[in-house]
Amino acid sequence: MARKLIYKSFIDHCKGEKSADAIISEHKQNVEKHSTNTCNVSLPFLHFDNNPIAAASISQVHKAQLITGGYVALKILRPDIRKKYNRDIKLLYFFAKIISKFSKAKRLKPITVIDKFHETMRFELDLRLEAAAASELKDNMRHDINVIIPKIYWDLTSENILTTEWLDGTSIYDISLLKEMNLEPKKIAQDFAVMFFNQAYRDGFFHADLHAGNILVNNQGKIILLDFGIMGRLKEKDRLSVAEILFAFLKRDYKLVAKVHLRAGYIPANTDLDLFAGSCRAVTEPIVGTPTKNISIGKLLTHLFKITEDFGMEVQPDLLILQKTLIMVEGIGRQLDSNVNMWQLAEPWIKKWAVKNLSPEAKLLRLIKHYLNSVNDIT
Structure with missing residues (x-):
C-alpha cells in the first residue's frame, strides 16, 4: 500500500510541465503530507541524482536508485517545451505552404515532410x-x-x-x-x-x-x-521493395532495379524503363565496380535518389529516414573498423532475405495473406 501511494503520487506530479527539481520536491511534500506512520519512505527512490547525466533541448536524463534497490534512468521533459514546439511547428507549416507553391519544390512534398516531422515529434513530446x-x-x-x-x-x-x-x-x-x-x-x-x-x-x-x-x-x-x-x-510493401532494389544492385541487374521502382510507385507510370535502367547503371557502376571495401551504401542511395529526382519521383519521407539512418549505420561501422564495409556485411543478409522473401512460394504466401486480410475486412 505504501509503495502504491508513493508511485501514484510521483506520477501525479509528472503530469504538469515542471522541471526535474520541481517534480521531486513537490512529490516529496505530497507523500509526506499523506503518509501514515507505516509509510516511512518519501520517494520511490533511495537516491535521485539532481545533476543530469545527459541533457538536450527537449529533455534531460537523471540516474536514480529505486527503493527496491535497482537503478533506473529517468528522462524528464523540460518545462514549457510543448508551448515552444507548437509555436515553431506553426512557423514550419507556414514556410512549407509557401515553398509548395513553386513547381520545382512540389515533388519535395514540403507539407508531407513537415507532417512526418510533426508525427515524429509526438514521440519526443x-x-x-x-x-x-x-x-x-x-x-x-x-x-x-x-x-x-x-x-x-x-x-x-x-x-x-x-x-x-x-x-x-x-x-x-x-x-x-x-x-x-x-x-x-x-x-x-x-x-x-x-x-x-x-x-x-x-x-x-x-x-x-x-x-x-x-x-x-x-x-x-x-x-x-x-x-x-x-x-x-516501413510498410511491408516498401521494405520488400527497398530490399529487392538492393538485391538487384548486388546482382547488377539494373532492369530489375527499374522494374521494382515502377512496381513500387517510386517513379511515374510513363517512365522509360530502359532509360531509367541506363541511368542507374551510369551512376552505380563506378561505385560497385571499385574494390568491395570502398563501396558505400550511403553513397549509392544518395545517387539513386538523385536519379529518381531527375525522373520525377516524389519524395517519400519514410525512405528519406531510412537513407539517413543507413548512412549513420555505415559511418559507425567504419568508425569501428575502417576495413569493414556495409556492402560486404549486407550481401549475405540480403541474399538470405531474398531466398526467403522473393521465391515463388513466398510471393504466393503473401498473396494468400493479403487475400485473407481483404476477406476479413469485408466481413
Whole structure:
C-alpha cells in the first residue's frame, strides 16, 4: 500500500510541465503530507541524482536508485517545451505552404515532410509514446541475442517522464576501451549491421537516431540501444521493395532495379524503363565496380535518389529516414573498423532475405495473406 501511494503520487506530479527539481520536491511534500506512520519512505527512490547525466533541448536524463534497490534512468521533459514546439511547428507549416507553391519544390512534398516531422515529434513530446516504441522494439528483437533494449517501468512513466532500467556500457565509439575489454570492434560492427537490417527489413520498425550517445556496448559485447524518440517505420510493401532494389544492385541487374521502382510507385507510370535502367547503371557502376571495401551504401542511395529526382519521383519521407539512418549505420561501422564495409556485411543478409522473401512460394504466401486480410475486412 505504501509503495502504491508513493508511485501514484510521483506520477501525479509528472503530469504538469515542471522541471526535474520541481517534480521531486513537490512529490516529496505530497507523500509526506499523506503518509501514515507505516509509510516511512518519501520517494520511490533511495537516491535521485539532481545533476543530469545527459541533457538536450527537449529533455534531460537523471540516474536514480529505486527503493527496491535497482537503478533506473529517468528522462524528464523540460518545462514549457510543448508551448515552444507548437509555436515553431506553426512557423514550419507556414514556410512549407509557401515553398509548395513553386513547381520545382512540389515533388519535395514540403507539407508531407513537415507532417512526418510533426508525427515524429509526438514521440519526443509524449514520453508514453516513446515508452511504447521502446517496448515494441524490445518485443521485435526478443530473439536477437546480441542486442539489449532497456525495460520500461510503466508505473513510473507518464506523459512527461520516462523511466527505464539502468544499463551500464561503453560508448560504441570508444574503440580503445572496447579493445581493452577484449572485445573485437569488427564483430561489433557486424552485429550492429545485422541488428539494423533486422529492424528495417525484417520488422519494418527501426531506431532512427543512431548517434554515439544512443549506442553502448556492454562487457559481453552486446549492443545496448537508448533513446527511442525518433523511430522509422516501413510498410511491408516498401521494405520488400527497398530490399529487392538492393538485391538487384548486388546482382547488377539494373532492369530489375527499374522494374521494382515502377512496381513500387517510386517513379511515374510513363517512365522509360530502359532509360531509367541506363541511368542507374551510369551512376552505380563506378561505385560497385571499385574494390568491395570502398563501396558505400550511403553513397549509392544518395545517387539513386538523385536519379529518381531527375525522373520525377516524389519524395517519400519514410525512405528519406531510412537513407539517413543507413548512412549513420555505415559511418559507425567504419568508425569501428575502417576495413569493414556495409556492402560486404549486407550481401549475405540480403541474399538470405531474398531466398526467403522473393521465391515463388513466398510471393504466393503473401498473396494468400493479403487475400485473407481483404476477406476479413469485408466481413
